[in-house]
Amino acid sequence: xxxxxxxxxxxxxxxxxxxxxxxxxxxxxxxxxxxxxxxxxxxxxxxxxxxxxxxxxxxxxxxxxxxxxxxxxxxxxxxxxxxxxxxxxxxxxxxxxxxxxxxxxxxxxxxxxxxxxxxxxxxxxxxxxxxxxxxxxxxxxxxxxxxxxxxxxxxxxxxxxxxxxxxxxxxxxxxxxxxxxxxxxxxxxxxxxxxxxxxxxxxxxxxxxxxxxxxxxxxxxxxxxxxxxxxxxxxxxxxxxxxxxxxxxxxxxxxxxxxxxxxxxxxxxxxxxxxxxxxxxxxxxxxxxxxxxxxxxxxxxxxxxxxxxxxxxxxxxxxxxxxxxxxxxxxxxxxxxxxxxxxxxxxxxxxxxxxxxxxxxxxxxxxxxxxxxxxxxxxxxxxxxxxxxxxxxxxxxxxxxxxxxxxxxxxxxxxxxxxxxxxxxxxxx
Amino acid sequence: xxxxxxxxxxxxxxxxxxxxxxxxxxxxxxxxxxxxxxxxxxxxxxxxxxxxxxxxxxxxxxxxxxxxxxxxxxxxxxxxxxxxxxxxxxxxxxxxxxxxxxxxxxxxxxxxxxxxxxxxxxxxxxxxxxxxxxxxxxxxxxxxxxxxxxxxxxxxxxxxxxxxxxxxxxxxxxxxxxxxxxxxxxxxxxxxxxxxxxxxxx
Numbered sequence: 111x112x113x114x115x116x117x118x119x120x121x122x123x124x125x126x127x128x129x130x131x132x133x134x135x136x137x138x139x140x141x142x143x144x145x146x147x148x149x150x151x152x153x154x155x156x157x158x159x160x161x162x163x164x165x166x167x168x169x170x171x172x173x174x175x176x177x178x179x180x181x182x183x184x185x186x187x188x189x190x191x192x193x194x195x196x197x198x199x200x201x202x203x204x205x206x207x208x209x210x211x212x213x214x215x216x217x218x219x220x221x222x223x224x225x226x227x228x229x230x231x232x233x234x235x236x237x238x239x240x241x242x243x244x245x246x247x248x249x250x251x252x253x254x255x256x257x258x259x260x261x262x263x264x265x266x267x268x269x270x271x272x273x274x275x276x277x278x279x280x281x282x283x284x285x286x287x288x289x290x291x292x293x294x295x296x297x298x299x300x301x302x303x304x305x306x307x308x309x310x311x312x313x314x315x316x317x318x319x320x321x322x323x324x325x326x327x328x329x330x331x332x333x334x335x336x337x338x339x340x341x342x343x344x345x346x347x348x349x350x351x352x353x354x355x356x357x358x359x360x361x362x363x364x365x366x367x368x369x370x371x372x373x374x375x376x377x378x379x380x381x382x383x384x385x386x387x388x389x390x391x392x393x394x395x396x397x398x399x400x401x402x403x404x405x406x407x408x409x410x411x412x413x414x415x416x417x418x419x420x421x422x423x424x425x426x427x428x429x430x431x432x433x434x435x436x437x438x439x440x441x442x443x444x445x446x447x448x449x450x451x452x453x454x455x456x457x458x459x460x461x462x463x464x465x466x467x468x469x470x471x472x473x474x475x476x477x478x479x480x481x482x483x484x485x486x487x488x489x490x491x492x493x494x495x496x497x498x499x500x501x502x503x504x505x506x507x508x509x510x511x512x513x514x515x516x517x518x519x520x521x522x523x524x525x526x527x528x529x530x531x532x533x534x535x536x537x538x539x
Numbered sequence: 540x541x542x543x544x545x546x547x548x549x550x551x552x553x554x555x556x557x558x559x560x561x562x563x564x565x566x567x568x569x570x571x572x573x574x575x576x577x578x579x580x581x582x583x584x585x586x587x588x589x590x591x592x593x594x595x596x597x598x599x600x601x602x603x604x605x606x607x608x609x610x611x612x613x614x615x616x617x618x619x620x621x622x623x624x625x626x627x628x629x630x631x632x633x634x635x636x637x638x639x640x641x642x643x644x645x646x647x648x649x650x651x652x653x654x655x656x657x658x659x660x661x662x663x664x665x666x667x668x669x670x671x672x673x674x675x676x677x678x679x680x681x682x683x684x685x686x687x688x689x690x691x692x693x694x695x696x697x698x699x700x701x702x703x704x705x706x707x708x709x710x711x712x713x714x715x716x717x718x719x720x721x722x723x724x725x726x727x728x729x730x731x732x733x734x735x736x737x738x739x740x741x
Contacts, residue, residue: 284556344707351645351710370584377583385590392593394710397646401595412589419587426582516708519638521624524700525651528719528730529630532655532664537722539667 159217165278165346167218167306168329171351173357173502174211175321177296177495181207182235183314186242186299195501197239199487203495204235215274219332223274230270234263238295245303257296264288270330279331294320307379311365315383318361322354345513352512353505355394358387360501363418363480364494370422371483382411398512399454407454410447414472417443421476425483437476444468451508456518458511467504471497592632596644597681599635606673607665609633609652616651624649630656632664634708642677643685645710650677654719654730663718667692667734675714675738687714688741694720694732703733714738 122188146235162170181204187199208231216224244252268285321411330338340346366380388411397406417436424432448464474497481489528536548696572719616625616634619715627634633652634672653661673689714737721732 313540331601344703344709347711349711355710370582370587373582373584381583381587388590389593393595394645396593396595397640397644398708399712404593404595408591408593412591415589416587419584419589423582423584423587426584513708517703520702520706521618521636522622522702523624524697524733525624525626525717526719526729527626527651527663527717527733528654528661528723529657530723530725530728530730531657531659532661533725533730536654536664536720538665539719 159213161218162214163340164329164333165343166339167214167333167507168341168346169216169350169353169502171211171329172322172325173353173499174207175325176318176354176357176361177498178211179203179291179314179317182238182295183298183317185235185300186238186245186295189239189242190246190299190303192246192430195485196487199491201235201239202488203491206495208232208235223270226270227267230263230267233259234267234292237263238292238299238477241296242299245299247506248266249328264292268388272333274315275331278335279328284328287320287327290320291317291324302376305375307376308382309409310376311379311383313513315358315362315386318358319354322350326350345509348513349506349509352394352509353502355387356501356505356508357390357498359384359391360475360494360497362387363415363475364497367418367422367475367479368482368490371426371441371479373426381419388412388415398516403454406450410443410450414440414443414447418472418475418479422479425479439478440467440472444472451511455511455515458514467500470505471500474500547562557722568575596641596685596727597679597683598637598686599642599648599650599677599685600680601678602633602650603670603676603678604666604673605676606670607668608660610665611652611662613650624651626651627653627662639706640712641679642687642714643679643712645706645712647706647713647715648677649705649715649717654734661718663734666718666736667694667720669716669736674741675716675736685714686741687734687738689738691737692734693737694734696721696732697729700733701735712740 129285161167181200184200185197185204188194188200208228211231212224212228215227239257240259241253241256242251242457244254246257264285267288268281271279271284272281298317301307301313308344326341330341362380362384366377366384368374369377376459388408391411392404393406395407399407417439420439420534421433421436424430424436444465445461447468448461451459451464452461474493478490478493478497481487481493552611589648598615599613601610602613611631611633612735614627614629614634615637616627617627617636617638624636625634630653635642635649636649636651636722639680640648642648642650652666654663655661663691669689669692671689671691671722675689677688679685707718716736716738718734719732720734721730
C-alpha cells in the first residue's frame with residue numbers, strides 16, 4: 111500500500127507535468143498531498159487561430175478524440191504494467207492532444223469555453239490514470255473513487271456541450287455518449303489488467319470507433335444549424351470513414367509492433383486487431399470498387415503488414431539482415447500499391463507521389479518500432495502521432511479520388527419505375 | 540490528380556525530414572536496440588502472417604417488407620447504354636443495382652421496383668405508405684438475412700433526383716428503395732416524381 115501510494119503520487123506529479131494546463135489543484139488518491147496547478151490558462155497563453163469551417167472542424171474533432179482514446183489506453187496500460195517511463199510519455203502526448211482540442215474549441219467557440227473544456231478534460235485524464243493505478247494496486251477503493259470523479263465529469267462535460275450547442279445537443283444524449291466513452295476506457299483497462307488481451311483490444315476498437323461518432327455528433331450540434339448539413343455530404347462522410355479506418359491501421363499496427371518488439375503477452379491479441387482492421391479496409395474497397403479489386407488490395411496490404419511485422423521480429427532477434435530484407439520488401443510493396451491505386455482511381459491518384467508517401471508512412475512506422483525497442487518513448491510517441499496525422503491527410507485525398515472515380519460510374523437521371531396503370535391512385539397520395 | 544500528387548509530395552518532404560537518419564527506417568542504416576532476444580524458440584511476432592481474406596456479404600436474393608405485403612425475388616440490374624439505371628423487367632419483381640454495394644455491405648445498396656404496370660399495381664405500389672420504423676428484410680443467396688429499419692420516406696421531382704444521396708459512395712451500410720410517385724405525365728409516359736425510402740441496418 112505504501113509503495114502503491116508512492117507510485118500514485120509520482121504518477122500524479124508526472125500527470126500534471128505532462129499537461130500544460132491544470133485549472134485546479136489535484137489530490138493524489140490516498141494522500142494528503144495537494145499538487146499545485148501547472149501551466150497557464152488557455153486565454154492567457156495561446157494565440158487564437160482562425161475558426162475552421164464546419165466540415166474541417168468535425169474531421170479535426172473526430173481525429174483528436176480518436177487519438178485521445180488511444181493515448182488514454184496507452185496511459186492506463188502503461189500504468190497497469192508498471193512502466194512509469196512509458197506512462198509519462200503517454201501522458202505528455204495526451205497533454206498535447208488535450209491542448210490541440212482546447213485550441214480547436216478556443217478558435218471556434220472562444221477562450222472561455224476552451225478554458226472550461228480543458229479543466230474538465232484534464233480531470234477526466236487524471237481520473238483515468240487514478241483508475242489504472244487502482245487496477246495496478248488491486249485497490250477497489252481507489253477505483254471506486256475514480257469512478258465517482260468520472261461520473262461527475264460525464265455530467266459536467268455533457269453540460270458543457272449542451273450549453274455550447276445552445277441546447278441543440280440534448281444533455282442526456284451527450285451524457286450517454288460521454289459515459290460510453292469512459293466505459294470503453296475503463297472496461298479495456300479491466301480486461302488488460304486481467305490479462306484478457308483479446309477483450310481489451312476488442313473494446314478498444316469499439317471505443318475508438320465511438321469517439322469518431324461522438325466527434326461527428328458533437329461537431330454537428332456545435333456548429334450553426336444551417337451549416338451542419340455539410341456533414342451529411344457523401345464526400346465528407348467518405349473522408350471521415352476512410353480517415354477512421356486508415357488512422358486505426360496506424361494505431362493498431364503501432365500497438366502490435368510495440369507488443370511484438372518486446373515479445374509481450376498481448377501481441378497475439380494486438381495482431382488480431384490489426385487483422386480486423388485489414389478486413390474492414392478490404393470490405394470498404396469491395397464496396398467502392400468491387401470484390402476483385404478488394405482481393406488485390408488486401409493481398410498488397412497484407413504484404414505491407416507482414417513486412418512491418420518481419421522488421422519487428424528482426425529487431426527483437428537482433429537480426430540485421432532480417433531488417434534489411436523487410437525494408438527492401440516494403441519498397442516493392444510501396445510501388446505496387448501505388449500503381450494499384452493509380453489504376454483503381456483511373457489516374458486520379460499519381461503513383462509516383464503515392465509511392466513516396468507510402469515510403470514515408472513505412473519509415474515512420476519502422477522508426478517508431480526502433481524507438482520503442484530502445485525505450486525512447488518520446489520519439490516513439492512522436493512518430494506514432496505523425497503517422498496518425500499523415501493518414502488523415504491521405505484519407506482526404508483518397509476520399510476525393512475514390513469518390514470521384516465511383517461517382518463517374520453512377521447511373522444518371524431518374525429511374526423509370528412506373529407505367530401509369532394506377533396513376534389515378536398514385537397521383538392522389 | 541496533379542494537385543493530389545503535389546500535396547502528397549509536400550507532405551512527404553516534411554515527414555521524411557522527421558525520420559532520424561540513424562533509424563533503420565532511413566534505408567539501410569541500423570541502430571542498436573536494448574531489447575533482449577526472446578528466450579528459446581520463436582516469438583509470436585515471428586510467425587505472424589496477415590489475414591488475406593475478408594467476409595464479403597452475399598448477394599441479395601429476395602426482398603420482404605411485411606408492413607406493405609412485399610415479398611419478391613430480386614433481379615440483378617445494371618446501367619443502360621444511355622447511362623440511366625436499368626429497371627426490373629417485370630412490374631411484379633424488384634431489382635438490385637448490382638454495380639453498387641450489396642445490402643449490408645458498407646455503403647448504399649439500391650433496390651428498385653415498379654409502382655405499377657399499364658394494367659395494375661406493381662411490386663412497390665404500397666412502398667410510399669412506409670413509415671419510419673418499418674422493417675425491411677433482405678434474404679441473401681447464402682441463406683442469411685439482413686434486417687433494415689426505415690428512417691425516412693421522401694418524394695422528389697424526377698428533374699432533381701438526388702443521385703449523390705441515393706448512390707454515392709460512403710462506408711455506412713444503408714438501403715434505399717426507389718420507385719415512382721406523384722402525378723403521371725401522359726405525354727411523356729412517366730411519373731413526375733420518385734419515391735425514395737431510406738433505411739439503415741437494424
